[in-house]
Amino acid sequence: MRTTTGWRAAGPATLRRTDIQRRDLRPEDIAVRVDYCGVCHSDLHALRDHDRHALLVPGHEFTGVVTATGPEVTAFSVGDHVAVGNIVDSCGTCGMCRAGQENFCHSFPTLTYGGTDRQDGSITLGGFSREYVVRDAFAYPLPSGLDPAAAAPLLCAGVTVWEPLHSLGVGPGSRIAVAGLGGLGHLAVKMAVALGATTTVISRTKDKRDDARRLGARDLIDSTDTQQMAAARDTFDVVIDTISAPHDLAPYLKLVAMDGTLSLLGYLGQVTVEATDLLIGRKKLSSAGSGGRPATARMLQFCADNGIAADVEVLPSAQVDTALDRLRRNDVRYRFVLDMSDLD
Ligand SMILES: [Zn+2]
Numbered sequence: 467m468r469t470t471t472g473w474r475a476a477g478p479a480t481l482r483r484t485d486i487q488r489r490d491l492r493p494e495d496i497a498v499r500v501d502y503c504g505v506c507h508s509d510l511h512a513l514r515d516h517d518r519h520a521l522l523v524p525g526h527e528f529t530g531v532v533t534a535t536g537p538e539v540t541a542f543s544v545g546d547h548v549a550v551g552n553i554v555d556s557c558g559t560c561g562m563c564r565a566g567q568e569n570f571c572h573s574f575p576t577l578t579y580g581g582t583d584r585q586d587g588s589i590t591l592g593g594f595s596r597e598y599v600v601r602d603a604f605a606y607p608l609p610s611g612l613d614p615a616a617a618a619p620l621l622c623a624g625v626t627v628w629e630p631l632h633s634l635g636v637g638p639g640s641r642i643a644v645a646g647l648g649g650l651g652h653l654a655v656k657m658a659v660a661l662g663a664t665t666t667v668i669s670r671t672k673d674k675r676d677d678a679r680r681l682g683a684r685d686l687i688d689s690t691d692t693q694q695m696a697a698a699r700d701t702f703d704v705v706i707d708t709i710s711a712p713h714d715l716a717p718y719l720k721l722v723a724m725d726g727t728l729s730l731l732g733y734l735g736q737v738t739v740e741a742t743d744l745l746i747g748r749k750k751l752s753s754a755g756s757g758g759r760p761a762t763a764r765m766l767q768f769c770a771d772n773g774i775a776a777d778v779e780v781l782p783s784a785q786v787d788t789a790l791d792r793l794r795r796n797d798v799r800y801r802f803v804l805d806m807s808d809l810d
Pocket residue numbers: 506507508509526527552622623
């Protein structure tokens with residue numbers, strides 16, 4: 467085994483620095499020195515639901531440098547810049563895997579942390595650590611031109627908004643609304659704008675209007691202003707809903723144009739929908755999460771080509787508790803990224 471250092475859960479809001487073990491490299495594995503790891507809402511959920519007797523190391527959007535390769539690795543060499551997202555393996559044979567949608571693998575993809583390794587049954591430990599060992603197929607070359615700190619959040623937040631934008635055919639002429647301007651939302655705005663869509667932000671935080679415009683949005687609709695919401699009825703081909711708390715979908719379905727789609731990405735619990743809110747205008751309700759390998763690679767190249775990365779606040783990894791606490795209060799514009807170099 468290889469020993470590295472990481473941050474493990476020691477309570478619902480506390481992590482403690484500790485030695486952790488990584489597996490010896492299998493033939494198709496690479497070892498990655500983790501340089502930057504984003505802090506995702508899922509990390510908060512994992513910590514909240516965590517059994518304190520289990521070993522939990524969060525973190526599933528990171529960038530770093532290859533430090534060793536297994537004998538069968540051909541796609542990477544030592545020194546390459548790479549990125550890893552929230553899945554690190556899948557069955558490889560089911561219909562979803564064959565379609566390049568490993569994120570929907572019928573036997574469930576192996577998650578980057580809290581997952582069960584498909585070969586030895588061990589529980590995976592995440593990217594809040596200085597080293598990660600991963601199968602080469604689930605690491606992505608980091609295109610040159612992308613800042614490694616700002617690119618880290620692309621691997622979870624980025625691909626989560628990219629897949630619906632891409633699969634719903636968003637492009638020039640599309641009218642897109644992004645509800646909620648946070649980690650997911652700000653990347654959805656940047657990508658939709660770069661795809662050529664006319665993009666609007668919907669937020670209850672009016673003081674984000676300047677940010678919305680800076681990100682390329684045409685305007686911001688105040689979701690608490692019933693007149694503004696009514697005026698925007700039936701005007702968007704796609705509404706990307708990134709609001710992470712439970713909320714009424716009806717006001718957002720009303721914004722969707724005929725035959726358009728409301729894509730739920732932020733809150734993934736039970737929702738209630740009046741069928742007539744779909745019936746009137748033949749509207750569609752959809753969802754998505756994470757991405758398969760081909761989409762992840764395409765998304766990274768698209769971001770490099772268009773100069774897109776997350777707006778990040780980089781903190782030394784020793785301040786992980788501060789990052790989690792502020793994320794819990796939505797006090798970040800728009801993503802925390804931990805600098806892991808203080809783990810050396
Ligand atoms: Zn995530």
